[in-house]
Each structure stands twice: as C-alpha cells, then as structure tokens.
Amino acid sequence: MTEQHEVTDNKFDQERQLTIYLTGQCNSNCIMCPESDHQRLYDNGPGAESIFQQIDQLPDNATNIVVTGGEPTLETDLFFEVMARLKERFNYSDILLLTNGRSFAAKAMVERLYLSCPDYLTVAIPIHGPNAEIHDGISRAKGSFRQTCMGIENLHAHRAAIEIRVVVSRLNCDHLVETAKFIAERFHFAQIVNFIGLETMGNCAKYLRDVYIDYDEAFVKIKPAAEALIEAGVDVSLYNFPYCTVEPGFWSLCRNSISPYKIRYSEICEGCDIRDRCGGVFRSTLSIAKPKLTPIHFSLNTNEAVI
Numbered sequence: 001m002t003e004q005h006e007v008t009d010n011k012f013d014q015e016r017q018l019t020i021y022l023t024g025q026c027n028s029n030c031i032m033c034p035e036s037d038h039q040r041l042y043d044n045g046p047g048a049e050s051i052f053q054q055i056d057q058l059p060d061n062a063t064n065i066v067v068t069g070g071e072p073t074l075e076t077d078l079f080f081e082v083m084a085r086l087k088e089r090f091n092y093s094d095i096l097l098l099t100n101g102r103s104f105a106a107k108a109m110v111e112r113l114y115l116s117c118p119d120y121l122t123v124a125i126p127i128h129g130p131n132a133e134i135h136d137g138i139s140r141a142k143g144s145f146r147q148t149c150m151g152i153e154n155l156h157a158h159r160a161a162i163e164i165r166v167v168v169s170r171l172n173c174d175h176l177v178e179t180a181k182f183i184a185e186r187f188h189f190a191q192i193v194n195f196i197g198l199e200t201m202g203n204c205a206k207y208l209r210d211v212y213i214d215y216d217e218a219f220v221k222i223k224p225a226a227e228a229l230i231e232a233g234v235d236v237s238l239y240n241f242p243y244c245t246v247e248p249g250f251w252s253l254c255r256n257s258i259s260p261y262k263i264r265y266s267e268i269c270e271g272c273d274i275r276d277r278c279g280g281v282f283r284s285t286l287s288i289a290k291p292k293l294t295p296i297h298f299s300l301n302t303n304e305a306v307i
Contacts, residue, residue: 018058018065021045022072022079028100028139030128032169032211034201034284035070043070048078055085066096073103080116087118094120096163101125102144104151114158122191123155124163129172130182138171149186156189165239166225167196168218169211176225184232193229194255195222197240199262200288214291215245215281226253243278244294258282271295 024043073079086095095118104110128138135145152162164183183193197215198204204211226236239257246254256279264283269275272295281291
C-alpha cells in the first residue's frame with residue numbers, strides 16, 4: 001500500500017440503500033451481534049403483508065436494496081416470495097442479501113434461490129475465523145462453520161456473487177491473518193472481503209468486555225490480513241472505521257457503511273479536516289465504548305495527513 005492519502009467520497013452510499021427487514025430471529029447467537037437475545041428469539045418481523053406493501057412502495061428507480069434480518073432465510077416461504085417480487089420489479093437493481101449462509105448448506109435452498117432471485121444478487125456471509133473452534137465459539141451455534149462453508153460453496157456452484165464479512169472482535173482479532181489465508185484458499189472466488197468494526201448494541205453491549213476492540217487496535221490486526229488478501233488478488237474494504245483510526249495508505253479501503261440515522265461524531269471531530277467525508281461512528285459505540293478518535297489535519301507544505 002502507498003502512503004499517499006486518498007479520501008473516498010462515499011458519504012451517501014447508505015442513504016441510497018433501501019432495506020427490507022424480514023425477521024429478527026436467527027439460528028445463530030453471535031456474541032458480538034448488535035441484536036439482543038430477545039430479538040433473536042421473539043422478533044417475528046413486520047409480517048408478510050407489511051413487507052409486500054413496502055416492496056410495492058419502493059421507487060421504480062431503486063438501485064440498491066438490502067434484504068436482512070436476523071436470519072432472513074428462516075422465514076423460508078416469505079423469503080422466496082420476497083426474492084420473486086424483487087426479481088419482478090427490480091431485476092436490474094443491485095440486491096444484497098445479508099445471511100449467515102447456513103440455510104444454503106441444503107442444496108435445495110440454493111436451487112430454489114437460483115430460480116427466484118434477481119439477476120444482480122450478492123450474498124454477504126460472515127466468516128468469524130479460520131476453523132470451527134473459533135467460528136462456532138463466536139456464533140455460539142455448533143456446526144455453523146461447516147454449514148456456512150457448505151453454503152458458500154453451494155452458492156458459488158450456482159454462480160452466485162459472494163461477499164465475505166469478517167466482524168472483528170477481541171475473540172478473533174489474533175487470527176485474522178489465518179482467516180484471510182483460509183478465505184483466499186477456499187473462497188478465492190469471493191468478490192470482496194469486508195472487515196467490519198463493532199456496533200455496541202445488543203449482545204455486543206452485553207458482552208462488551210469480552211468482545212470490544214477499539215478501532216485503531218483493530219486496524220493494526222486487520223492490516224496484515226488485508227495485505228494477504230490483496231496479495232492473493234481478493235478485494236478488501238473496511239466497514240465502520242473512521243479515517244483517523246486507519247493508516248492513510250488504507251483510506252481508499254474505507255467505506256461509509258453506517259446507516260445515516262446511526263452516525264455520530266465526537267466533539268473532537270469538529271476540528272478534523274475531513275469530517276464531512278468521514279463515515280463517523282455508531283451512536284451506541286460512541287456513548288458506550290467511547291472509542292479513541294483523533295482529528296486529522298493536513299500539512300500545508302506536504303499535503304500529508306497528520307493524525
């Protein structure tokens with residue numbers, strides 16, 4: 001990576017996205033999840049009628065639509081009906097499915113998805129570590145690593161576009177290089193790997209001492225893993241990381257990934273030269289974890305960032 005700074009102007013990426021939420025229930029119980037145990041067990045979502053009305057009311061020019069939960073595939077019939085309706089109205093839009101991938105270990109699920117999904121569907125799936133011990137320990141679902149890996153491979157066999165997400169916590173940060181090498185070897189076909197900073201709500205807030213790692217410390221752990229992936233020809237992005245916690249040579253990897261209504265800035269950010277382009281931090285993370293942030297200033301003589 002070069003040491004020249006590059007600030008990506010993607011301030012409104014999330015504002016252009018439309019989200020369809022199916023259910024809060026999930027067959028995993030990730031220890032760092034921003035959702036709570038109550039949501040995972042009892043949140044049935046808005047219901048089919050409300051979801052279909054939402055799809056009907058989406059603007060015809062919608063270009064980015066996210067389907068999410070919980071685990072959206074648990075509402076199986078509803079999930080496939082949503083896919084079919086999106087295919088009917090938005091077959092040329094970019095559709096992002098957020099899933100833990102476990103349901104797609106069943107080939108019948110993948111075949112059904114293949115028949116009903118929009119043409120430009122990307123499936124985003126988390127890998128928590130390079131082996132079952134780490135992954136299952138974080139998901140708190142025995143066998144989830146095996147199912148997730150099978151799901152990714154089954155989806156790839158049907159030529160689905162795959163995005164892999166690595167949520168960085170205290171529990172997996174020392175294994176990121178191993179994880180990167182595992183992904184590069186087994187899932188070399190992935191379109192991109194996104195390293196994701198924590199949102200301290202739900203389980204993440206409950207187990208804060210066990211899971212939370214500050215942005216700057218997380219980046220130090222991410223850097224060699226990102227370099228390993230790039231060296232292997234896999235694209236990389238950083239989600240939820242403010243610029244001041246990332247080396248300037250890696251700013252081009254940062255994405256303004258936090259939903260606008262969740263974004264907050266610290267008082268110290270007021271003096272930052274690139275505050276208006278930075279994605280900020282989660283309001284919950286700012287209030288609960290109080291991450292270390294430092295305003296960025298550019299040297300007039302060298303145009304280099306001073307942090």
